[in-house]
Every structure is written in C-alpha cells, then in structure tokens.
Amino acid sequence: GEDVEQSLFLSVREGDSSVINCTYTDSSSTYLYWYKQEPGAGLQLLTYIFSNMDMKQDQRLTVLLNKKDKHLSLRIADTQTGDSAIYFCAESMNTGFQKLVFGTGTRLLVSP
Amino acid sequence: NAGVTQTPKFQVLKTGQSMTLQCAQDMNHNSMYWYRQDPGMGLRLIYYSASEGTTDKGEVPNGYNVSRLNKREFSLRLESAAPSQTSVYFCASSGGAKTQYFGPGTRLLVL
Numbered sequence: 001g002e003d004v005e006q007s008l009f010l011s012v013r014e015g016d017s018s019v020i021n022c023t024y025t026d027s028s029s030t031y032l033y034w035y036k037q038e039p040g041a042g043l044q045l046l047t048y049i050f051s052n053m054d055m056k057q058d059q060r061l062t063v064l065l066n067k068k069d070k071h072l073s074l075r076i077a078d079t080q081t082g083d084s085a086i087y088f089c090a091e092s093m094n095t096g097f098q099k100l101v102f103g104t105g106t107r108l109l110v111s112p
Numbered sequence: 113n114a115g116v117t118q119t120p121k122f123q124v125l126k127t128g129q130s131m132t133l134q135c136a137q138d139m140n141h142n143s144m145y146w147y148r149q150d151p152g153m154g155l156r157l158i159y160y161s162a163s164e165g166t167t168d169k170g171e172v173p174n175g176y177n178v179s180r181l182n183k184r185e186f187s188l189r190l191e192s193a194a195p196s197q198t199s200v201y202f203c204a205s206s207g208g209a210k211t212q213y214f215g216p217g218t219r220l221l222v223l
Contacts, residue, residue, distance in 0.1 A: 008152070031210065042116075042202055042214035043155070088154060098143065098206045102154040 004091055004103035011109045018079045020106045022072040022089035029091040032065060033100070034074045037086045046074070046087075076108075084110045114138055116215035118203050124221045125193045133188040133218050135203030141213075143206045144186035146170075146178060148199040149217075155202065161186055193222045
C-alpha cells in the first residue's frame with residue numbers, strides 16, 4: 001500500500017538550515033516531490049527527484065533520497081522567515097499519468 | 113496565463129444542501145484532480161480525470177460526483193452536504209508525470 005509520513009512541526013531560527021524528513025512505503029515510486037503551501041494558498045511545487053537519483057540540489061534546496069530506507073529529506077539552507085509554510089512530500093508511481101500520494105505535511109516556523 | 117482557477121473561494125452550506133465547485137485550467141493539460149485537505153491528514157484524492165471524457169474515483173469519493181465538462185473544466189458536486197465534508201478543496205491539473213499545478217482552494221463549511 002501507499003503511505004507517506006512526515007513529522008508535523010519544525011521550528012528553526014533565521015539563517016539556520018532546516019531539514020524536513022519524509023518516509024514512504026511504496027518502493028515502486030518513480031518520482032518524489034516536495035510541495036510548499038503558504039497560508040491561505042494552494043500547493044506550489046518546490047522540487048522533485050527521480051527515484052534513480054540520490055541527491056538533487058537547486059539553489060538553497062537540497063533533496064536527499066535513500067531508497068533502501070525509503071527516506072526522503074529536504075534541506076533548506078540559510079532559512080528565511082519567508083520559508084515559513086507547510087511542506088508536503090509526495091510520491092508518484094505512474095510515469096504517463098500522475099497520481100500523487102501526499103504526506104501529512106510539516107509546518108516550518110522560522111523565527112527572527 | 114491564469115493557471116488553475118477555482119470558484120467559489122468560500123462557501124457556507126447547511127446540511128443537505130447541494131453545490132458545485134468549479135475548476136478550470138488554461139494550460140492545455142490532459143489530467144485534472146480534486147483533493148480535500150483536512151488538518152493533520154494532508155491532501156486526499158477525491159476524484160481524478162486522466163483525460164477528457166474519463167473520470168475515476170480516488171481515495172475518498174463517497175458523497176461526491178464529478179464532471180469533466182471539456183478539457184479545461186472539471187467540476188465537483190456535493191449532492192447532499194454533510195458536516196464531515198467541511199474542508200478545503202483543491203483542484204489540480206497536470207500535463208505529464210513531473211508536476212501538478214494547484215488552484216488556490218475553496219473553503220467549505222457545512223453547518
């Protein structure tokens with residue numbers, strides 16, 4: 001079955017690094033995603049990683065994938081107050097048509 | 113491009129009332145989706161439409177119906193609203209495997 005788990009809350013200080021973790025159960029996942037949701041808004045894709053990759057870096061964002069442990073993480077370097085939001089990881093098993101399974105979301109609070 | 117638009121933004125219903133949530137996308141995407149978001153539960157898929165003319169049930173379809181009116185529009189109908197359907201509803205669309213684009217959401221309160 002499909003199940004994606006995340007911790008509910010993370011608090012960091014501005015300028016520190018944030019690491020948000022996610023575990024998933026379906027080893028057939030082809031893509032894994034990180035979405036950001038700001039208050040009162042829809043979800044915005046931050047980044048994604050293909051399942052045959054171990055790491056992807058995009059400016060301040062680093063995604064690490066450990067397929068053996070089915071563990072995905074998102075590291076945000078130099079976290080800013082504007083990074084405060086809910087972060088969702090999601091997995092997708094289909095390549096032609098995308099059906100996502102979302103985690104419960106991690107609320108990141110960045111304090112000055 | 114407006115992306116994915118949803119109407120209305122907010123709605124209050126009484127138990128037993130019906131309503132239709134509208135969604136439209138201008139990105140020529142084949143696939144469209146309806147999710148609900150509840151606290152501590154992430155997003156759960158209600159229905160999806162892989163392509164124009166097809167619809168399929170997702171994880172939580174009970175109490176809902178959908179219509180894929182054309183390639184652009186995908187509506188979600190609550191025939192007899194219940195308090196358990198109080199939620200935030202998101203529509204999304206995708207043109208391939210790499211991402212879904214989300215609308216701003218409809219906040220629904222059923223009394």
